[in-house]
Amino acid sequence: MGHYPSLTKVATSLGIDARELASKKEIKGGIEGFSRINLERCALSLAESGKWDAFMDVLALIIYGIVLFPNVENFIDFAAIDIFLAFKHERKSPIPAILADTYHSFTLRHERRGGMILCCLPILYLWFTSYMFKRGSQIEIKNKSEWAHNITNLSEKTISWYSREQNIDEVVCQCGDFPNVPLMGTKGCVNYNPALAIRQLGYPIRIPPVEDSITPFMVYDMTKELDMLNKIRHSWDRVIKKGRELGKRNCYVEGSYQQWLSERVQHVKLPFRGPILIIEETTIQEPMSLEEIEKLKEELAKSEKEREDMKRELIQARQKYQEVQREISQARQRVELAN
Structure with missing residues (x-):
């Protein structure tokens, strides 16, 4: 304060x-x-x-x-x-x-x-x-150029939106009379808009956010905005959280949100300078559960055993092949001597 x-x-x-x-x-x-x-x-x-x-x-x-x-x-x-x-x-x-x-x-x-x-x-x-x-x-x-190429080629399919390990049950969506979450730092105050970040917390976005919930505000000099600081501080006494009502966890976007997002990107995106290296997109899957990991470990161990068995059989086959080659060579020598 x-x-x-x-x-x-x-x-x-x-x-x-x-x-x-x-x-x-x-x-x-x-x-x-x-x-x-x-x-x-x-x-x-x-x-x-x-x-x-x-x-x-x-x-x-x-x-x-x-x-x-x-x-x-x-x-x-x-x-x-x-x-x-x-x-x-x-x-x-x-x-x-x-x-x-x-x-x-x-x-x-x-x-x-x-x-x-x-x-x-x-x-x-x-x-x-x-x-x-x-x-x-x-x-x-990475050097600056490589980082620039990686960042400019980020897309919806290349981002890992949510990790199940976070296990987030409830999300702070609003504080007091603010339509979003006001934050007080060491250099000033700014609001955080959960409506734009809900996907990173593991919940789907179905409709465009209400304009009031994403309207930004900034406090630059905290010594001159004591009334606002008091309002922010007291708003944290009334924290509004949501969980199940946000929907089943899946990190997808649905409905009209996609169109709203495309229009917003055109309005607020940062201009990129220089040519952008096109990198083929790869889909990043959601992290697996512990049961799936254990199953994969068992399959991997089974595959390793099969590989070792095949390697052993291959060695035995090579040894038999070499023995047969030696017998053929010896037979040829006996034939030559007989002739």
Whole structure:
């Protein structure tokens, strides 16, 4: 909400002297926080003193600031610290904030027509590759041109929409008076539209979404939008979830949604530059159940045994063939001697 924890609270939570922590505070680009190197030195000092609980907290805080909620390079700001403390003391999941920063960065870069994506890139990469590649396939190192060709050739048939291993029974579809799901991150607020992502959660899409449910909004400066922040925060007290009413899980699109999607793609798709390499589409099947996997394992073991038996028979046949050849050779020699 723009009101970050005091130095005293941070020091108490981390088990560090408040005066020592205050001496390490810095300001970069108008943002308060701590440099990575100072927190690493603090963690080493705690490890040498045998204060392992405090050491783990400082290490986790570094990960929050550098990996999960990056802002200024090698700098852990108070926004990341606030989320870490919310998890440590109240067990509030950081996932909504990570999702908010990802959508916020994408939307901001799209509106400004370029710039650096600033969010948790490892999780974004994992999410992207989990849909783009078959499960269990090896992801090779690619250059920019190869990535561009792969991305521009993505289609409905080449995307793995849903993994049964996720086992999602209910989906958050709406919060409070919002027609979708508002998210609050470290850099601003943005809404998430489940109506456009329901297929990735394993449920079919039959009709076009209601326009209100996909209307985007953005909050850029959280210090000036306190009323909106309060509305978003209170909306999470009334979360609306859906499960069975979404239909039987199959990840298909039906009815008039396909036509609506085609028209929307023409309206919002990003322009591709340069020639696009046409790659033959391959259908990616849904992941198999455990029973199917076990059955395949049994069939594979049976095939391996049959292969070994055939290999053994082939060796025996070759040995017999060689013996017959030797007998024929010896017979020929005897005939020649007799002649």
